[in-house]
Amino acid sequence: MEKFEVTILGCGSALPTTRHFASAQVVNLREKLFMIDCGEGAQMQLRRSRLKFSRLNHIFISHLHGDHCFGLMGLISTFGLLGRTAKLHIYAPAPLDQLLQPQLDYYCAGMDYQVEVHTIDTTRFAPVYEDRSVTVYTLPLRHRIACCGFLFREKPTLPHIIREKIDFYQVPEYAINQIKNGADWTTPDGEVIPNRYFTRPSEPARSYAYCSDTCYLPELQEHLKNVDLLFHEATFGKDLEKRAQETFHTTAEQAATLARDSQAGRLCIGHFSARYEDETPLLHEAQEIFPNTILARENLTLKL
Amino acid sequence: MEKFEVTILGCGSALPTTRHFASAQVVNLREKLFMIDCGEGAQMQLRRSRLKFSRLNHIFISHLHGDHCFGLMGLISTFGLLGRTAKLHIYAPAPLDQLLQPQLDYYCAGMDYQVEVHTIDTTRFAPVYEDRSVTVYTLPLRHRIACCGFLFREKPTLPHIIREKIDFYQVPEYAINQIKNGADWTTPDGEVIPNRYFTRPSEPARSYAYCSDTCYLPELQEHLKNVDLLFHEATFGKDLEKRAQETFHTTAEQAATLARDSQAGRLCIGHFSARYEDETPLLHEAQEIFPNTILARENLTLKL
Numbered sequence: 001m002e003k004f005e006v007t008i009l010g011c012g013s014a015l016p017t018t019r020h021f022a023s024a025q026v027v028n029l030r031e032k033l034f035m036i037d038c039g040e041g042a043q044m045q046l047r048r049s050r051l052k053f054s055r056l057n058h059i060f061i062s063h064l065h066g067d068h069c070f071g072l073m074g075l076i077s078t079f080g081l082l083g084r085t086a087k088l089h090i091y092a093p094a095p096l097d098q099l100l101q102p103q104l105d106y107y108c109a110g111m112d113y114q115v116e117v118h119t120i121d122t123t124r125f126a127p128v129y130e131d132r133s134v135t136v137y138t139l140p141l142r143h144r145i146a147c148c149g150f151l152f153r154e155k156p157t158l159p160h161i162i163r164e165k166i167d168f169y170q171v172p173e174y175a176i177n178q179i180k181n182g183a184d185w186t187t188p189d190g191e192v193i194p195n196r197y198f199t200r201p202s203e204p205a206r207s208y209a210y211c212s213d214t215c216y217l218p219e220l221q222e223h224l225k226n227v228d229l230l231f232h233e234a235t236f237g238k239d240l241e242k243r244a245q246e247t248f249h250t251t252a253e254q255a256a257t258l259a260r261d262s263q264a265g266r267l268c269i270g271h272f273s274a275r276y277e278d279e280t281p282l283l284h285e286a287q288e289i290f291p292n293t294i295l296a297r298e299n300l301t302l303k304l
Numbered sequence: 305m306e307k308f309e310v311t312i313l314g315c316g317s318a319l320p321t322t323r324h325f326a327s328a329q330v331v332n333l334r335e336k337l338f339m340i341d342c343g344e345g346a347q348m349q350l351r352r353s354r355l356k357f358s359r360l361n362h363i364f365i366s367h368l369h370g371d372h373c374f375g376l377m378g379l380i381s382t383f384g385l386l387g388r389t390a391k392l393h394i395y396a397p398a399p400l401d402q403l404l405q406p407q408l409d410y411y412c413a414g415m416d417y418q419v420e421v422h423t424i425d426t427t428r429f430a431p432v433y434e435d436r437s438v439t440v441y442t443l444p445l446r447h448r449i450a451c452c453g454f455l456f457r458e459k460p461t462l463p464h465i466i467r468e469k470i471d472f473y474q475v476p477e478y479a480i481n482q483i484k485n486g487a488d489w490t491t492p493d494g495e496v497i498p499n500r501y502f503t504r505p506s507e508p509a510r511s512y513a514y515c516s517d518t519c520y521l522p523e524l525q526e527h528l529k530n531v532d533l534l535f536h537e538a539t540f541g542k543d544l545e546k547r548a549q550e551t552f553h554t555t556a557e558q559a560a561t562l563a564r565d566s567q568a569g570r571l572c573i574g575h576f577s578a579r580y581e582d583e584t585p586l587l588h589e590a591q592e593i594f595p596n597t598i599l600a601r602e603n604l605t606l607k608l
Contacts, residue, residue, distance in 0.1 A: 014385055016348045016378075040378040041345050044320045066381040066411055070374075074320070074344040077370040081318055099410055106403055107370050 002030045002133075004154060004206050004304040006229065009045035011270030011296035013235055014067045021045055021298055022067040023271060025231070026056070027152055027208060029134050035059040036150055036210050042071035043078050048299060053082060058129060060136065061092035062212060063122070063147035069096065073103055080111035087114045091128050091136075093146045094119045122148035125223050133157075139223055141214035143248045149211035151223060159199035166198060206304045209264075212271045215245060216254035224262035228304050231296065232258060233271035237282050240273075256286035256293055270296030306334045306437075308458060308510050308608040310533065313349035315574030315600035317539055318371045325349055325602055326371040327575060329535070330360070331456055331512060333438050339363040340454055340514050346375035347382050352603060357386060362433060364440065365396035366516060367426070367451035373400065377407055384415035391418045395432050395440075397450045398423045426452035429527050437461075443527055445518035447552045453515035455527060463503035470502060510608045513568075516575045519549060520558035528566035532608050535600065536562060537575035541586050544577075556586035560593035574600030 005028040012020025022039020026049065033056040035042070046053065061069050072090070079088065090096070097117040104115055120128050120138055123146075129136040132155065139149035158180045166176065171185055179185060185193045209224050212233035224230060235249035244251050252269055259267035267290050272279050279295050286293040294302075309332045316324025326343025330353065337360040339346070350357065365373050373396070383392065394400070401421040408419055424432050424442055427450075433440040436459065443453035462484045470480060475489055483489060489497045513528050516537035528534060539553035548555050556573055563571035571594050576583050583599050590597040598606075 014382070016351045016382060018348070018352045021348070022378075040375065041348065044322070044325070044345065047320045048322045064410070066378055070378045070381075071344065074326075074370055074374045077374075078318070078320060095410065099407060102406060103403060106368070106399065 001203050002157065004029050004208070005301050006208055006231070006268075006304070007049050007051065007301045008268075008270065008296045008298060009042055009049065010039050010298060011272065012039075012067070013271050013273055014065065015274035017274045019277070020272065022071065023062075023212060024071060025210065026051055028055075029152070029154070031055055032057070032131075032133075034129075034136070034152070037062055037068040037212070038071040038075060039067045040070040040074075043075040045298065046075070049301075053079060054084065054086070057086055057089060058136075059088070059090045059092075060128075060150050061090065061096060062141070062149060062210070063093060063143055063145055064096055064099075065145065065213070068213075072100065073107060076104070076115055077107055079113065080108050084111075084113045087116055089116050089118060089129075091118045091120050093122050093148070120148065122146040137223070139209065139211060139220065141211060141220075142217055143213045143215070147213060149209060149214070149220075151210075151227070152208040154205040154207060156205045157202040159202050162198055162200060169193060169198075171198070208304060211258075213249060215248045216250045216258065218258065218261065220258060221262040224258070224264060226263050226265075228265040229268065229302060230259050230262065230264040230266070231268045231270060234269035234282055234286065235271050235273050237276070238285055252282035252286040253289060256288070256290035259286075259290040259293070264290075265292070266302075267293040268296050268302060269293060272296075305507050306461065308333050308512070309605050310512055310535070310572075310608070311353050311355065311605045312572075312574065312600045312602060313346055313353065314343050314602060315576065316343075316371070317575050317577055318369065319578035321578045323581070324576065326375070327366075327516060328375060329514065330355055332359075333456070333458070335359055336361070336435075336437075338433075338440070338456070341366055341372040341516070342375040342379060343371045344374040344378075347379040349602065350379070353605075357383060358388065358390070361390055361393060362440075363392070363394045363396075364432075364454050365394065365400060366445070366453060366514070367397060367447060367449055368400055368403075369449065369517070372517075376404065377411060380408070380419055381411055383417065384412050388415075388417045391420055393420050393422060393433075395422045395424050397426050397452070424452065426450045441527070443513065443515060443524065445515060445524075446521055447517045447519070451517060453513060453518070453524075455514075455531070456512040458509040458511065460509045461506040463506050466502055466504060473497060473502075475502070512608060515562075517553060519552045520554045520562065522562065522565065524562060525566040528562070528568060530567050530569075532569040533572065533606060534563050534566065534568040534570070535572045535574060538573035538586055538590065539575050539577045541580075542589055556590040557593060560590035560597055563590075563594040563597070568594075569596070570606075571597040572600050572606060573597060576600075 009024035010021025023037040024042035232255035234252035313328035314325025327341040328346035536559035538556035
């Protein structure tokens with residue numbers, strides 16, 4: 001199966017603690033890296049992860065609170081120092097472009113690569129990035145400022161060729177790709193052999209969703225249906241449900257409810273309030289509703 | 305003796321490593337905290353140090369390379385979240401004020417405290433801050449951009465009162481402060497008792513100098529004479545002296561030479577190039593010239 005992994009670089013929230021870095025993750029899809037959020041320290045954590053800096057060309061920023069974007073300038077500068085030449089794409093709500101530009105002009109003058117900021121609309125479920133293997137969608141969230149999550153939906157891969165059948169019918173090489181893409185095969189005698197004889201279905205396309213920061217939004221399940229892995233913020237425990245509501249955050253229980261109602265494969269909770277020295281109670285709260293829940297932690301890699 | 309300590313929050317250089325944070329330090333002078341440089345992650349390290357955030361009112365920035373100032377926005381935001389009301393003073397070369405203002409306007413709108421940026425002249429040796437216990441001077445350095453070090457020179461404290469002499473002459477309480485400030489004492493009989501009978505000298509005033517980033521500047525010794533503790537960058541070992549020269553950095557040997565020629569009490573070297581997995585060779589190089597040298601490391605506190 002092709003690589004599809006998520007590495008947590010930081011899963012703390014706004015206030016610094018000695019236990020967590022600010023929000024940042026990397027999605028590794030077939031050795032192409034996509035960063036989601038870029039809190040302070042993201043570049044140190046990226047170094048620690050041993051993921052290759054040069055494989056990272058796309059950064060998705062959920063919203064412009066500092067704990068989700070203050071690591072950008074450090075990362076961008078470091079890429080420059082390392083001699084990067086490939087353009088770096090940043091997808092973020094306005095006005096990141098305006099905030100970043102004067103800093104880029106000053107701190108990154110003479111750098112050998114370009115940074116392009118794509119302003120995204122956080123109010124719609126819509127594709128913001130696409131390549132041959134994945135489509136990334138914005139997930140409208142509700143927070144104190146414009147904010148969206150991101151859904152990484154792998155594209156279906158071509159079916160596997162059954163080599164023995166190819167050999168049996170002596171299908172020439174040039175036709176194999178056509179069969180992979182769905183064509184039947186007509187023998188020299190004019191007999192039509194249906195495509196399904198030569199192929200078996202590829203692995204189902206996988207999906208990953210990142211939802212942080214947001215209040216509990218049951219309507220998200222529409223977009224999250226059957227998601228393989230859901231990362232959802234769980235800033236608070238149920239004792240602080242009122243505080244969660246006031247600050248547009250989610251409790252562990254609510255995150256688990258959304259995972260259950262979306263029939264997600266797995267749930268990873270993070271973005272923990274600095275007040276929790278130990279997040280096990282949050283885990284237990286969530287597991288009561290959705291057993292397949294784990295706690296995010298720095299340097300954790302989840303395979304899909 | 306009054307508290308005068310330096311805590312290293314980060315002593316790496318521009319490229320991130322898993323061993324070091326970017327440049328940042330805190331000078332604790334009688335529980336007043338002064339930050340020197342504020343690289344990415346400074347707020348996390350400050351949290352780790354257990355120094356009180358509310359005691360920090362002054363930040364000195366040597367120069368505007370990212371590894372010396374990209375932690376500012378995170379720290380400023382966190383102070384805001386913690387409900388700070390006291391003004392925060394930042395002393396930095398231009399154009400930090402211009403670079404910071406749009407970010408403050410956006411990320412810190414509605415914060416309960418003010419940030420005042422004082423633009424400093426990095427080309428002169430001059431006081432930039434003064435209170436009753438310390439004067440902070442800029443030390444002109446030579447780097448790829450405008451850069452200065454900082455010299456913290458404690459003010460002499462008042463002499464100690466010799467209690468037995470006070471009692472013997474039955475000096476009234478109101479006169480003790482005058483004696484502490486240098487007055488003689490005239491007895492009711494008109495006899496003048498010289499000040500020195502009642503006092504013994506206070507501890508000598510101490511000083512701390514921070515020099516990073518810079519090429520080797522022998523002329524600094526004029527300002528560093530007898531400094532108690534010198535922190536000096538030693539980005540490279542002597543094998544890379546040419547590289548040090550080209551990039552306006554210093555070797556460990558050069559830093560030690562400056563410490564020796566300045567008759568410094570102690571030398572702490574830091575700002576290590578990311579290429580050194582182990583800085584012991586740098587230490588040994590320095591110690592050959594100036595034995596009382598130590599390596600900076602994160603969370604190290606040096607008492608003066």
